[in-house]
Amino acid sequence: MKGRSSSYGILFVSGSLVADAAGQAPIVLTSLKDDTAGGDTNGDGSASSASPGDWRYVYFASTSTGNRLVNVQIRYGGGGGTTASIYNYTSDLLVDGCTITNSGSSGLLISACSPRVTNSTVSDNNTYGIYATGTSAPTITGNAIRGNASYGLYNSSTTAVVVAEHNNWGALAARTTLWMIGATGGLYNPYGAGNRVTNKVDYDPWDVTNPNGIELCNGIGRRW
């Protein structure tokens, strides 16, 4: 499926969306200009190419249930001044084995709900990889969260801790260990390598074995 406009380009889910490509070629949600999926659907050959924010988002309403995104690639959303490529307001959502990349804003917004985000890559989005607001208690584990421009995981709550253990934040093992141990308080990463997280994110223990892991230090406090 391709989104054609940053003015529209919205998939609104009030019932259920099951996009499950387990064991098959991935399902791709991308820009109309992205000829790498489904060919030259905009009929201009290579005259145009996809950019972050070419379309808007998938929206899971709070009343929607039974939602599954498995082996789905979501690329180039988050356009038109919107907040993320995926707006999620329901706890009944599984995101597994997906890639969420190249958003014009954030990758995934989690608003006062508790979805499961596992074994996925959330990278190279223009604001945050994952943006948690309200009192959210998602399951976020086994993911590669790297190369997002501002924070890998941003939790706006000053009270609710988002547990995000066993994720790879895109840093080499030795330096990750060195500098994350150097942080104080245990729930934030002010001097760490890799993609930053805010306070109230429990990133420890983290994973350095994910093959997606590469060194990317885009944050404050890089000391080497």
Ligand SMILES: [Ca+2]
């Ligand atoms: Ca084209």
Ligand SMILES: [Ca+2]
């Ligand atoms: Ca912990």
